Amino acid sequence: MSEDKSMRDTTLLASSVRLPEHVVHRAFAAETVVLNLQTGQYHGLNPVAGRMLGVLENGVTMQDAARQLAAEYGQPLETIEEDICGLCTDLLERGLIETDSAKEG
Amino acid sequence: MPAPASRPRGERRWRGGAFGLQLEADFFAAGLLEEDADRPAGHPRESGRACSLALVCADELEAHWPLEQARVLCDLHDRAGRRLLTIEEHPEGGYQFDAPAYGRYVVARDGGRILCVPGDQPDWEWQAFLIGQVLPLAAVLHGRVAMHASAVSLGDHVIGLVAESRGGKSSLAINLIRHGAAFVADDVVALERAGERILVHPGPRLASVRHAEADALGPTALQHLGALVGRDEHEQRVTLQGEPRTLRLAALYFIERSEEVSHGAIRELEPGPSLLLGHTFSNLVRTPALRVGQLDVFSQIARTVPTFTATVSPDSNAYSLAGSIHEHALRVIGGAA
Numbered sequence: 001m002s003e004d005k006s007m008r009d010t011t012l013l014a015s016s017v018r019l020p021e022h023v024v025h026r027a028f029a030a031e032t033v034v035l036n037l038q039t040g041q042y043h044g045l046n047p048v049a050g051r052m053l054g055v056l057e058n059g060v061t062m063q064d065a066a067r068q069l070a071a072e073y074g075q076p077l078e079t080i081e082e083d084i085c086g087l088c089t090d091l092l093e094r095g096l097i098e099t100d101s102a103k104e105g
Numbered sequence: 106m107p108a109p110a111s112r113p114r115g116e117r118r119w120r121g122g123a124f125g126l127q128l129e130a131d132f133f134a135a136g137l138l139e140e141d142a143d144r145p146a147g148h149p150r151e152s153g154r155a156c157s158l159a160l161v162c163a164d165e166l167e168a169h170w171p172l173e174q175a176r177v178l179c180d181l182h183d184r185a186g187r188r189l190l191t192i193e194e195h196p197e198g199g200y201q202f203d204a205p206a207y208g209r210y211v212v213a214r215d216g217g218r219i220l221c222v223p224g225d226q227p228d229w230e231w232q233a234f235l236i237g238q239v240l241p242l243a244a245v246l247h248g249r250v251a252m253h254a255s256a257v258s259l260g261d262h263v264i265g266l267v268a269e270s271r272g273g274k275s276s277l278a279i280n281l282i283r284h285g286a287a288f289v290a291d292d293v294v295a296l297e298r299a300g301e302r303i304l305v306h307p308g309p310r311l312a313s314v315r316h317a318e319a320d321a322l323g324p325t326a327l328q329h330l331g332a333l334v335g336r337d338e339h340e341q342r343v344t345l346q347g348e349p350r351t352l353r354l355a356a357l358y359f360i361e362r363s364e365e366v367s368h369g370a371i372r373e374l375e376p377g378p379s380l381l382l383g384h385t386f387s388n389l390v391r392t393p394a395l396r397v398g399q400l401d402v403f404s405q406i407a408r409t410v411p412t413f414t415a416t417v418s419p420d421s422n423a424y425s426l427a428g429s430i431h432e433h434a435l436r437v438i439g440g441a442a
Contacts (some may be wrong), residue, residue, distance in 0.1 A: 026404035037393040
């Protein structure tokens with residue numbers, strides 16, 4: 001992951017995400033699988049990333065999701081914000097999520 | 106006394122069930138289509154999706170199979186370059202299996218009809234191909250998830266046995282029957298998610314017994330197990346008394362061969378998606394709905410079905426491993442009850 005991806009992106013943090021219709025995800029015991037039905041590709045997320053996606057899927061902003069997850073995991077908010085930005089950037093690049101700003105734009 | 110592999114074909118219709126399909130056909134098939142469709146069923150039947158099977162001549166099959174636009178999904182040849190099996194998909198015609206040794210079969214796109222042009226072999230041989238390769242695809246088209254596994258039942262619970270090809274799952278299933286389990290399926294297990302449960306639909310009441318296993322069992326135990334349908338150089342095909350009910354999957358055992366772990370060792374396993382998806386029986390159909398169904402079933406298994414590895418040593422004794430698994434599975438079922 002490049003350095004700028006791991007930085008907190010305030011614009012990104014203010015947006016919420018949604019899963020496109022062609023993307024489904026299911027939780028396994030220690031992994032979440034995200035399936036892109038258009039490409040047929042499976043993507044694996046570790047439990048923390050899977051939990052992040054689960055929270056984000058509720059329509060909250062990334063910042064609100066980060067607050068909730070920071071409380072859950074007992075981690076500094078800034079760390080979680082960086083992680084969530086990194087995850088969402090990766091998922092956006094793979095076409096597995098859309099942000100509300102991307103949708104509008 | 107060998108059971109008849111087939112009866113004369115004619116106007117009579119035969120009925121049976123497997124993989125959650127209610128089957129009706131114009132031919133008899135031991136272990137699969139044995140009830141006379143004109144008589145009331147001998148026992149209450151589970152509900153299932155309807156699928157008809159018909160013997161047709163090659164011309165009739167051609168009429169249902171437009172060659173244009175067909176896409177080859179699979180084309181297998183042996184080392185000498187001889188074609189073994191070609192599977193094609195057509196947007197309207199469905200799926201065609203063309204196996205020079207076993208015949209041609211066309212499965213309708215919705216899995217509701219199978220047209221069969223058998224090869225010249227004894228009936229039990231082409232029917233083994235029909236049952237082992239073609240019928241599971243029909244079940245998948247009806248929304249079942251087919252897993253490469255064998256299964257037995259203990260009371261109201263099903264125990265699944267997963268191994269690589271020729272990895273010993275049939276032998277293990279047969280030896281579990283000797284320990285008191287009931288036969289559910291050999292080689293292909295049809296799964297369905299129902300809420301929080303994973304259901305296992307019984308397969309055809311047929312199993313393949315390798316000659317080495319038959320020798321180990323001895324003629325008396327083999328006769329007690331079931332009736333011989335046919336044999337080739339590798340194995341015998343026998344019909345078995347089977348579990349008629351669709352039951353909950355209660356435990357899954359992955360059979361591993363290892364020299365390092367003692368024979369019969371059973372360890373808990375947290376199955377990842379690649380392990381489970383890797384044992385999908387038929388990956389030919391890749392529609393979004395079926396892919397989602399597959400993911401649903403396997404994620405539910407990963408989260409709710411106790412899963413274990415059972416180790417077989419090279420000098421394995423299937424009967425003793427079956428005993429270990431039987432004892433272990435009873436504890437798992439007892440703990441879950």
